[in-house]
Amino acid sequence: MTSPLPGAPWLARQGQDLVLDGCSLADLGQRFGTPLYVYSRRAMQAALSAYQRALSGRPHLVCYAMKANSALAVLQTFAQAGCGFDIVSAGELERVIAAGGDPAKTVFSGVGKRRADMHRALEAGVLCFNVESEAELDVLSEVAVAASRTARVSLRVNPDVDAGTHPYISTGLKGNKFGIAHESAVAAYRHAASLPGLEVTGIDFHIGSQITQVAPYLDALDRMLDLVEAVEAHGIRVHHLDLGGGLGITYTDESPPGADELVSRLIERIDARGHGHRTLMFEPGRSLVGNAGVLVTEVLYLKPGEVKNFCIVDAAMNDLVRPAMYEAWMAIEPCRQRTEPTLRWDVVGPVCESGDWLGRDRDLAVQPGDRLAVLSAGAYGMVMASNYNSRPRAAEVMVDNGQATLIREREDVRSLFAGEHLLPPKSPRSP
Numbered sequence: 001m002t003s004p005l006p007g008a009p010w011l012a013r014q015g016q017d018l019v020l021d022g023c024s025l026a027d028l029g030q031r032f033g034t035p036l037y038v039y040s041r042r043a044m045q046a047a048l049s050a051y052q053r054a055l056s057g058r059p060h061l062v063c064y065a066m067k068a069n070s071a072l073a074v075l076q077t078f079a080q081a082g083c084g085f086d087i088v089s090a091g092e093l094e095r096v097i098a099a100g101g102d103p104a105k106t107v108f109s110g111v112g113k114r115r116a117d118m119h120r121a122l123e124a125g126v127l128c129f130n131v132e133s134e135a136e137l138d139v140l141s142e143v144a145v146a147a148s149r150t151a152r153v154s155l156r157v158n159p160d161v162d163a164g165t166h167p168y169i170s171t172g173l174k175g176n177k178f179g180i181a182h183e184s185a186v187a188a189y190r191h192a193a194s195l196p197g198l199e200v201t202g203i204d205f206h207i208g209s210q211i212t213q214v215a216p217y218l219d220a221l222d223r224m225l226d227l228v229e230a231v232e233a234h235g236i237r238v239h240h241l242d243l244g245g246g247l248g249i250t251y252t253d254e255s256p257p258g259a260d261e262l263v264s265r266l267i268e269r270i271d272a273r274g275h276g277h278r279t280l281m282f283e284p285g286r287s288l289v290g291n292a293g294v295l296v297t298e299v300l301y302l303k304p305g306e307v308k309n310f311c312i313v314d315a316a317m318n319d320l321v322r323p324a325m326y327e328a329w330m331a332i333e334p335c336r337q338r339t340e341p342t343l344r345w346d347v348v349g350p351v352c353e354s355g356d357w358l359g360r361d362r363d364l365a366v367q368p369g370d371r372l373a374v375l376s377a378g379a380y381g382m383v384m385a386s387n388y389n390s391r392p393r394a395a396e397v398m399v400d401n402g403q404a405t406l407i408r409e410r411e412d413v414r415s416l417f418a419g420e421h422l423l424p425p426k427s428p429r430s431p
């Protein structure tokens, strides 16, 4: 191995075998079948503690953005470590509760919350709603009044900064659908403070995902602190600052700051501007789970060609859509290394689309029956899986210091059409 694997030290080559926290991935693929997602519990715990370490000694809450990976065992791991959650639907809230998470440590984000979802979240006692528009403020207040409750709110402001990431996952620019425009934010706060069902508690931003620099965060923070000062000048107290998620991970040669470095740099600025007394919140997703997981797949066929060599595997775009959707580069490693020379392959799945690829132009020594691991697949992998081509979704396994536990069974084909109905039989009189 010439370069360290993303996910080190939990992922390493031991002899020929690729090993995740003490478990050989080739063996796990054999035991549980493929495609198979495998996660390291200790890698997730370590990623969370980097945030917690940097925040210790001041009031704070890390809310895991569970859209990145919402497996119950993943949520349980974070809940047990004292973590809160960032949710974007009532479905995610039910998962938090089922996993033993605390709704009182849960923030509810998202541009399109429905009344029923707001009602359920109020009933469960979520910490606060991250509100994204003035229209949403009105609806939330109505729902809260009807339920005889008060909704704590934070306004998500759009600071209009460029996070320097893929356009689909950049969210903090004026042209994005997210947040309340910086210029309208003071008016929105005054409106929120005037509504009977609401209590203003905080402010938040989230400027994008897979961000590899500190600078865009500092720019957004400065704009946020300007706003907090303007809002408080109107007598409205802002208790917490929520700096969103978005910290990137290493897929190939990116070198994002560590979570502790990012947090320390932000705290430095917050303190320098005299805002150190406020509760600090973060909503990391990818940086807590991305490099804690891999997708194991089996090579079905090799199809060398004139222009391209295709290595056809049993995982497809329905299992892991990031390469097809964002042209994302994710490392692919043999689970058990061969000594033969490598050839250059496009690693593709069985789905009937040319966009169904996991990696292009990869140098690998492979044979049918071998298992490959797609690395950095712990975030936005399984959660974005679909049943396209009537393919059941993969199984998931959590490893912890050499022990592997099946945390989600492979989907059963019959369950894919269990809720469907055939049309009634044709009546004899119909034409």
Ligand code: LLP
Binding pocket: 065, 068, 086, 109, 110, 169, 206, 208, 209, 210, 244, 245, 246, 247, 283, 284, 285, 286, 287, 322, 326, 379, 380
């Ligand atoms: N908070 C909010 C309001 C968000 O919208 C997101 C992610 C996060 C936190 C967590 O961001 P993270 O720390 O994971 O970057 N499917 C895409 C990523 C979409 C991110 C959506 N929002 C991908 O596979 O790259």
